[in-house]
Amino acid sequence: xxxxxxxxxxxxxxxxxxxxxxxxxxxxxxxxxxxxxxxxxxxxxxxxxxxxxxxxxxxxxxxxxxxxxxxxxxxxxxxxxxxxxxxxxxxxxxxxxxxxxxxxxxxxxxxxxxxxxxxxxxxxxxxxxxxxxxxxxxxxxxxxxxxxxxxxxxxxxxxxxxxxxxxxxxxxxxxxxxxxxxxxxxxxxxxxxxxxxxxxxxxxxxxxxxxxxxxxxxxxxxxxxxxxxxxxxxxxxxxxxxxxxxxxxxxxxxxxxxxxxxxxxxxxxxxxxxxxxxxxxxxxxxxxxxxxxxxxxxxxxxxxxxxxxxxxxxxxxxxxxxxxxxxxxxxxxxxxxxxxxxxxxxxxxxxxxxxxxxxxxxxxxxxxxxxxxxxxxxxxxxxxxxxxxxxxxxxxxxxxxxxxxxxxxxxxxxxxxxxxxxxxxxxxxxxxxxxxxxxxxxxxxxxxxxxxxxxxxxxxxxxxxxxxxxxxxxxxxxxxxxxxxxxxxxxxxxxxxxxxxxxxxxxxxxxxxxxxxxxxxxxxxxxxxxxxxxxxxxxxxxxxxxxxxxxxxxxxxxxxxxxxxxxxxxxxxxxxxxxxxxxxxxxxxxxxxxxxxxxxxxxxxxxxxxxxxxxxxxxxxxxxxxxxxxxxxxxxxxxxxxxxxxx
Numbered sequence: 001x002x003x004x005x006x007x008x009x010x011x012x013x014x015x016x017x018x019x020x021x022x023x024x025x026x027x028x029x030x031x032x033x034x035x036x037x038x039x040x041x042x043x044x045x046x047x048x049x050x051x052x053x054x055x056x057x058x059x060x061x062x063x064x065x066x067x068x069x070x071x072x073x074x075x076x077x078x079x080x081x082x083x084x085x086x087x088x089x090x091x092x093x094x095x096x097x098x099x100x101x102x103x104x105x106x107x108x109x110x111x112x113x114x115x116x117x118x119x120x121x122x123x124x125x126x127x128x129x130x131x132x133x134x135x136x137x138x139x140x141x142x143x144x145x146x147x148x149x150x151x152x153x154x155x156x157x158x159x160x161x162x163x164x165x166x167x168x169x170x171x172x173x174x175x176x177x178x179x180x181x182x183x184x185x186x187x188x189x190x191x192x193x194x195x196x197x198x199x200x201x202x203x204x205x206x207x208x209x210x211x212x213x214x215x216x217x218x219x220x221x222x223x224x225x226x227x228x229x230x231x232x233x234x235x236x237x238x239x240x241x242x243x244x245x246x247x248x249x250x251x252x253x254x255x256x257x258x259x260x261x262x263x264x265x266x267x268x269x270x271x272x273x274x275x276x277x278x279x280x281x282x283x284x285x286x287x288x289x290x291x292x293x294x295x296x297x298x299x300x301x302x303x304x305x306x307x308x309x310x311x312x313x314x315x316x317x318x319x320x321x322x323x324x325x326x327x328x329x330x331x332x333x334x335x336x337x338x339x340x341x342x343x344x345x346x347x348x349x350x351x352x353x354x355x356x357x358x359x360x361x362x363x364x365x366x367x368x369x370x371x372x373x374x375x376x377x378x379x380x381x382x383x384x385x386x387x388x389x390x391x392x393x394x395x396x397x398x399x400x401x402x403x404x405x406x407x408x409x410x411x412x413x414x415x416x417x418x419x420x421x422x423x424x425x426x427x428x429x430x431x432x433x434x435x436x437x438x439x440x441x442x443x444x445x446x447x448x449x450x451x452x453x454x455x456x457x458x459x460x461x462x463x464x465x466x467x468x469x470x471x472x473x474x475x476x477x478x479x480x481x482x483x484x485x486x487x488x489x490x491x492x493x494x495x496x497x498x499x500x501x502x503x504x505x506x507x508x509x510x511x512x513x514x515x516x517x518x519x520x521x522x523x524x525x526x527x528x529x530x531x532x533x534x535x536x537x538x539x540x541x542x543x544x545x546x547x548x549x550x551x552x553x554x555x556x557x558x559x560x561x562x563x564x565x566x567x568x569x570x571x572x573x574x575x576x577x578x579x580x581x582x583x584x585x586x587x588x589x590x591x592x593x594x595x596x597x598x599x600x601x602x603x604x605x606x607x608x609x610x611x612x613x614x615x616x617x618x619x620x621x622x623x624x625x626x627x628x629x630x631x632x633x634x635x636x637x638x639x640x641x642x643x644x645x646x647x
Contacts, residue, residue, distance in 0.1 A: 006034045007109075008046055008055035008076075010067070013039070015058050015083060022058070022081075027105055043070050056081060056108050061089040065125035065269070068287060072118055077288035079108025090194035091127035094210065096292030113288035114296065116210040119193060121268050121280045130191040130280060132170065133265035133272055164225045170264050174219075177254035177281075178306050184249075184313040187228070188220040189258075191280060207252055207307065211299045214306075215280055217256055219249035221313045226526065249310040255281035341466060341529075345396050348389035349409035356419065358386045359484075363420040366488040367427045373437035378485050385484040387416050391513060392461050395520035398538030400530045413513075417487060424488035428495025436501075443482075443489045444504035446511050447557035451550065454515025461516060462523035483512055507552060514549050518542035563589045566623060570597070574641060577615050580604065581641050585634070594626030601631040604638055 011019055022028075023035050036052075038045055040059050057067055058081040068091075071078050080097060081104055082088065097104050119126040169185040192208050193216055195201040201208065208216045222228035227247060258278040266273045362385040369377030390412040397406030428434075486508040493502030521542050525535045566589050575582045580603060587599040597619065601607065607615070612629070620627045 005032065006036070006052045008038050008052070009035045010038050010040055010043070010046075010055050010057050010059060012059040012063065012083065014060065019058075022105075025102075025105065027102070027109060031109075033109070040067070046070075046074065046076070048074050048076060053077060054079065054113070056105075058083065060086050061092060061127065064089060064091060064127045068118055068125050068127070071287045072283055072285055075285070075287075077113040077290070079110070079113075079290040081105060081108060089127045090129050094194040094196055094295070095289065096196070096294040098292065107290050107292060110290045113290050114211065114299070115286045115288055116291075116299075117193070117213060117215075117286050118283040119191070119215055119280065120283055121191075122273070122275070122278060124268060126191065126194075126269060126280075128269040129194055130189075130266065130268050130278075132187070132189050133267050161229065164228045167222075167225070167228060169221065170260055171262070172264070173259045174251065174310075175257040175259070176251060176306055176308060177256075180253075180306070180308050182249075182308065182310045182313070182315065184219075184221060184310065184315050186219050186221045186249075186313070188218075190218050192216040192218055203248075204250060204252075209299050211286075213282055213304065214252050214254055215256060215282060217251045217280065219251070219310070219313060221247050221249070223247060223314060224528065247312055247314075249313045250307065251310070252305075252307040254306070255279065342396075345393040345465070346405060346408075349393040349397075349405055349412055351412050351415050355386050355412065355416070358384055359416045359419040360423065362386075362484050363423040363488055363491075364427070366420075366484045367424040367492070370437060370439045370485065370488060370492065371427075371431065371433075371435075373439050375439065378439055378482075381484055381488075382482050387413065387483040388461055388516075390416065391483075391516050392465050392520055395458070395462070395517045395538075395542070396524055396529070398517065398541060399521040399524050399535045401534060401537055417509075420484055420487040421491040421494065424491025425494040428492040434496055439485075440489055440492065440501070443486045443508050444501060445556055445560070446504070446508035446553060447560050448550065448553045449557065450508055450511050451515050451546070451553055454512045455519040457512070458516035458519025458521075459523045462520040462527070466524070466527050466529070483509065486512070507549070510549055511553060514542065514545040518546050559591050562591060566595075566597075569622065570619070575615065575618065577618060578611050580607075580611065581638075582607075582615065583641070584631075594620075594628050595623065596628050596630065598630045599632070600634050602634045602636055602640070604636060604640075606633060606635070 009019075009023065019037065023037070028035060035056075038055075040063060046055070053075070054077045055071075057078050059067060060083055067078070070076070080092060080095070082092075082097070082099065082101060097107060121130050167187045169187050171185045172183075174182040174184070192201055192204065193210055195208075204216060204218070222230075256279070258280075260276050263274050263276060264278075266275065266278060362381045365384065366378055366381035369375070369381060390409045393409035394406060394413060396402070397404075397409055486505045489505035490502050490509065493499065493505060518539070521535070521539055524530065525532065525539065530538075567587050570584050570587055573583070575584075583602040584597075585600040585602055587597060590596040590598075601615075612631075616627055616629050619629065
């Protein structure tokens with residue numbers, strides 16, 4: 001409702017030529033409003049009276065701090081008008097004023113202004129925010145994210161990744177109005193009061209207001225480049241305070257003092273400010289302004305409590321000292337961060353009666369399952385086997401260059417290996433048969449695919465040990481990597497005095513062992529349990545072991561490809577030998593010299609030695625290499641081949 005009869009009209013020189021047109025606007029003339037023109041430079045000419053205490057403000061945004069301070073001192077209420085081509089400040093946008101001049105004029109003349117807070121930083125009225133200077137490419141989640149769409153959003157993502165490598169943590173001490181002190185190291189800070197939307201604003205929508213006599217400040221302290229990228233991605237998707245991301249803090253208070261032992265670069269109203277002390281506070285008296293309906297509806301928060309949520313910011317002296325240089329690529333975990341994990345790994349490195357008992361049981365079960373060709377029994381042995389624990393401990397010992405942990409865990413590992421090899425060799429020697437079952441055969445030809453399984457299992461094992469909430473996944477990791485069965489197959493090779501069986505299965509076990517150690521070490525480093533400077537020797541050693549073991553694996557993988565190609569050539573076709581149609585099924589190929597082919601020969605009559613010889617020669621010509629065959633005969637009727645050809 002427009003009831004103002006006398007108003008001041010404060011204007012900048014840049015709009016002076018358009019002033020008469022605005023003063024003659026129908027909204028002013030039809031209501032008979034008396035307008036008193038005042039140049040911005042002549043504010044001293046304003047005298048507040050009961051019937052003259054409101055002003056239309058048509059000035060550039062850069063002059064808003066001066067205008068707000070004057071209005072605060074004189075208790076003058078304000079209605080704002082946009083200057084064409086002048087970028088809008090955060091303060092102006094936060095009032096939800098329309099872009100259309102006529103609509104904005106109607107709001108500016110409203111006789112029901114609202115009291116709002118005036119925010120001051122180091123004695124300067126804030127209209128364009130306060131934040132650390134190195135946050136300029138983080139606008140999407142510290143500011144108004146609706147500005148980013150399409151190509152602009154993609155460019156921001158690229159800038160965000162590049163920006164991660166230039167972040168420098170700042171050691172600071174934060175003191176609130178009620179004397180609460182927090183010493184930490186931050187890489188980002190933003191005053192949220194003037195932001196309408198954005199990832200950070202959305203987290204604290206219910207507690208941000210320009211009418212609560214409080215300021216709201218968000219702080220973020222990623223402790224590595226990786227955690228920064230993770231944090232910013234989390235902020236872009238988080239919408240509720242309950243999902244407050246890691247390494248993010250929030251303070252709501254009447255005033256906040258920020259002190260640093262080093263020169264720190266801030267942006268205050270988008271202008272650089274280098275200082276060691278920054279104070280953000282609310283002026284004792286606010287001002288009355290006319291604002292949009294959306295702003296009026298959103299300013300409903302009346303709680304005057306001080307909120308300090310900084311538990312997830314780094315606060316230990318050793319952490320702050322570590323972060324006072326540069327942001328590392330991986331998070332550096334302090335001893336206090338993983339004390340429980342380290343104690344558990346040290347315990348797992350010990351040779352205990354429980355470990356020995358479980359190794360005996362798992363070795364016996366695995367050996368019996370291999371002889372019985374029973375996958376379920378072998379899987380049971382995998383779950384029961386305790387070998388994963390000393391392997392993970394070995395990985396941590398190498399990573400942190402801890403000779404005591406490495407020595408103890410490796411000794412426990414060797415003990416487990418000895419138990420499995422000796423028991424399986426003894427059983428193979430005692431049992432009266434020497435049949436290579438499918439379960440045994442399946443562990444004799446490892447390849448790079450097995451190394452990939454070991455690497456993934458190492459990552460899973462590291463995270464399962466480091467995170468209590470996924471520790472229940474350890475049995476699944478044990479099943480996936482299958483440590484004891486290949487050891488037992490090697491033991492069977494010893495019992496049978498068969499070097500090929502021993503070598504093939506031992507190669508698979510060593511593949512699993514080295515792959516897990518390397519992958520777990522890299523994962524622990526990524527999580528932050530050792531800086532790269534400390535971990536590089538252990539990582540280099542584990543990479544070297546994997547490189548050595550990869551040589552026969554690559555050769556084995558090449559052989560697998562050759563065997564697959566041979567099978568593809570021989571299967572799914574008819575062979576006509578001496579006028580008789582034949583097929584091959586269930587082929588097994590061994591790349592010896594000559595190549596050995598085992599399988600089923602599907603034919604209509606029992607083949608003669610001459611026909612088998614001719615078939616062997618036919619395969620040799622087809623494959624361009626010498627071939628010997630060992631075939632089982634399956635007799636079928638002639639109609640079998642007709643049906644196959646129709647299919």
